[in-house]
């Protein structure tokens with residue numbers, strides 16, 4: 001009984017709750033760093049990458065300090081990133097991560113996305 005959707009629905013709901021907690025935690029930072037105009041904007045447009053600002057239907061939860069380095073699986077240690085930015089942020093932790101995100105641009109992200117998608121030609 002009650003097998004319709006089952007575990008998948010529960011997992012999706014849990015992820016949605018987690019996303020809301022992450023946005024609530026980081027909303028002031030998103031405004032201070034000019035990634036959002038206001039806290040309201042964070043929740044109206046919650047579906048964009050914290051690093052490049054692009055809206056994608058699927059975004060990933062990236063740990064700022066890796067779990068294997070003792071980072072917490074907690075909203076204070078998680079950013080919402082697109083696939084390309086998550087890839088670029090790997091192996092950067094703590095202060096190094098924040099140094100990276102301060103200078104990373106949408107153009108950097110789009111170039112990396114092209115490479116991840118198999119583009120091997122010249123890059124401007």
Ligand SMILES: [Zn+2]
Nearest residue numbers: 049052082085
């Ligand atoms: Zn991104």
